[in-house]
Amino acid sequence: MKAREDADAFPRPRWHLTPPSGWMNDPNGPIRLGSRYHLYYQLNPDEPVWGNLHWGHASSTDLLHWRHEPIALWPDEQGLIFTGSVVHDTEGTAGFGAGALVAVFTQHLAGLERQSLAWSLDGGRTWTPYRDNPVLEAPPGCRDFRDPKVLGHGAGWLMVLAVGSELWWYRSQDLRGWEFADKMTPPVPSPQSIIEVPDLVRVPVEGTGTDVWTLIYSVQPPRGTARHARQVHWIPGAVRDTGFAAMTTRGGGVVDVGTSYYAALTWDLNCAEEPIAIGWMDERTAPDGGGPRSWCGRQSIPRRLSLVQRGDALALRQRPVLPDWSPSVRVVINAGSAESVALTHGTFAARVTGGGADDRIQAIRLQLDSGPANADSTSVSLGPTALEVSSSDVSVRRERVDADAGDLMLISDYGSLEVFADAGLGVASVLTPVVGSTGCMVVENDGPDPLVFEIMFATDDAGDEQP
Ligand code: FRU
Numbered sequence: 001m002k003a004r005e006d007a008d009a010f011p012r013p014r015w016h017l018t019p020p021s022g023w024m025n026d027p028n029g030p031i032r033l034g035s036r037y038h039l040y041y042q043l044n045p046d047e048p049v050w051g052n053l054h055w056g057h058a059s060s061t062d063l064l065h066w067r068h069e070p071i072a073l074w075p076d077e078q079g080l081i082f083t084g085s086v087v088h089d090t091e092g093t094a095g096f097g098a099g100a101l102v103a104v105f106t107q108h109l110a111g112l113e114r115q116s117l118a119w120s121l122d123g124g125r126t127w128t129p130y131r132d133n134p135v136l137e138a139p140p141g142c143r144d145f146r147d148p149k150v151l152g153h154g155a156g157w158l159m160v161l162a163v164g165s166e167l168w169w170y171r172s173q174d175l176r177g178w179e180f181a182d183k184m185t186p187p188v189p190s191p192q193s194i195i196e197v198p199d200l201v202r203v204p205v206e207g208t209g210t211d212v213w214t215l216i217y218s219v220q221p222p223r224g225t226a227r228h229a230r231q232v233h234w235i236p237g238a239v240r241d242t243g244f245a246a247m248t249t250r251g252g253g254v255v256d257v258g259t260s261y262y263a264a265l266t267w268d269l270n271c272a273e274e275p276i277a278i279g280w281m282d283e284r285t286a287p288d289g290g291g292p293r294s295w296c297g298r299q300s301i302p303r304r305l306s307l308v309q310r311g312d313a314l315a316l317r318q319r320p321v322l323p324d325w326s327p328s329v330r331v332v333i334n335a336g337s338a339e340s341v342a343l344t345h346g347t348f349a350a351r352v353t354g355g356g357a358d359d360r361i362q363a364i365r366l367q368l369d370s371g372p373a374n375a376d377s378t379s380v381s382l383g384p385t386a387l388e389v390s391s392s393d394v395s396v397r398r399e400r401v402d403a404d405a406g407d408l409m410l411i412s413d414y415g416s417l418e419v420f421a422d423a424g425l426g427v428a429s430v431l432t433p434v435v436g437s438t439g440c441m442v443v444e445n446d447g448p449d450p451l452v453f454e455i456m457f458a459t460d461d462a463g464d465e466q467p
Helices: 001-009
Strands: 022-033 036-044 053-061 069-074 078-089 100-109 113-122 146-153 156-163 164-170 179-184 194-204 210-220 231-240 243-246 262-268 274-279 303-310 311-322 329-335 338-343 347-352 364-369 376-381 385-389 394-398 407-413 417-421 426-431 440-443 449-455
Touching: 022 053, 022 100, 022 274, 036 069, 036 078, 036 231, 036 274, 053 426, 069 100, 069 113, 078 113, 100 146, 146 194, 156 194, 164 194, 164 243, 179 243, 210 243, 210 262, 210 303, 231 262, 274 426, 311 417, 329 338, 329 440, 338 449, 347 364, 364 407, 376 407, 376 417, 385 417, 385 426, 394 426, 440 449
Parallel strands: 022 078, 022 262, 078 146, 194 303
Antiparallel strands: 022 036, 036 053, 053 069, 078 100, 100 113, 146 156, 156 164, 164 179, 194 210, 210 231, 231 243, 262 274, 274 303, 303 311, 329 449, 338 440, 347 407, 347 449, 364 376, 364 440, 376 385, 385 394, 407 417, 417 426
16 A cells, blocks of 8 residues: 555545556446455556546455455457446356356447446456347447346346436346336436436335335436536335336435535345445546546445435435544534644544534534645535535535434545535535645534534555455
8 A cells, every 4th residue: 555655646545445546437336245345346447547448346344445356347349348237146047157246237339338248156356258248239329328237126137227318127037138128217407417327226214124225326417518516316216027116205316415426336235234335436526637646536435325214205314434433533612612623644534413402513614724735625514504515616515404313424535525414314525635634624613502523533554455
């Protein structure tokens, strides 16, 4: 880690996965095997710019320390390797052997998109492309036809594909032959928006012992419009033989109102545990334009998902995966006063909890200053009705879901800031100037009750998994 960091002009985040070198975008095919989480991702191993896409591979037992694995999939005569999913074919329905892992992914060639398979019999380490790829081609004239998410359903398989502003559903018995089943248009900000990277996962409803199928999808603004945030959306519903029945009256919306959380996919832990989502943070939107470096792109902090019943509707809660909470600073900030906290390490999580009788956080403002190297500061403000995060040229806002819900959490990691307000009910992720060991945070309590502020810095060995 150290040698690699010295070679880079841009410091590596510690709690966020970055590529060994080159370019990273979407997470691909998250799957847990035994106690190890595997994550594939869009990788250009040659240079830190989008292009020449492979599937990179990393694995981890705690989602914080990662082991880089050999590249999983290389471009071939069928095209570049775009986003997709991995299923565990326990029965061997695809004919690659019982227990095979099967990757289902898009190949992109000269503007055409088609779906292909590859299989692994060694726990996802090495992959063999299926000799009769592709298994599903786009209808003539259909340009955006990608990002298959496959899941076991009944005795067979269900696939959802992003097709322009629609989602198309296919069925299969053997992962090789696919039959069209249905299409739907989920809520999007504009009819010309393009949907990418659909995901479908069961999310537990807190305190009920039940779960609800949740569709997660990314939305890209229409081609040619002024650049605005690409965002991840969710809707609850039910899985049918032909696809998904959305229940928009029961909830849904934007998963993360920030500008840097996209293409999210989940580890589905079979309802035994909450599913865990991870998304791509696009470093091209970083305030310094990415800076000179041998790598570009990071994954978000992984987030445990649950649903909370609020009247007739459901709200989505996201809780970040962090090391065990052991703060090195704890201060009580009285009503109307402010404290300044030195940031002695560039990777940290800060948590604010209500110190009054009802745990409520009324109004707080936190300002992160990078120190002498960078005059830009980043501010987070949580008022009685809204969360606001602003940094460099970014400014995002979200209505508060529930001012009584609980804590506010900030995770800052060498250039990224993820804010989880109201105990994870309101989330905003942005890229920021790097806050190194010369920075400081000013915390101002504008509410009527005392607040408790804690901060936990990364320990120096965080980052790569120890051999
Ligand atoms: C989303 C996306 C996917 C595509 C991949 C290509 O960021 O555009 O739709 O499969 O990236 O890298």
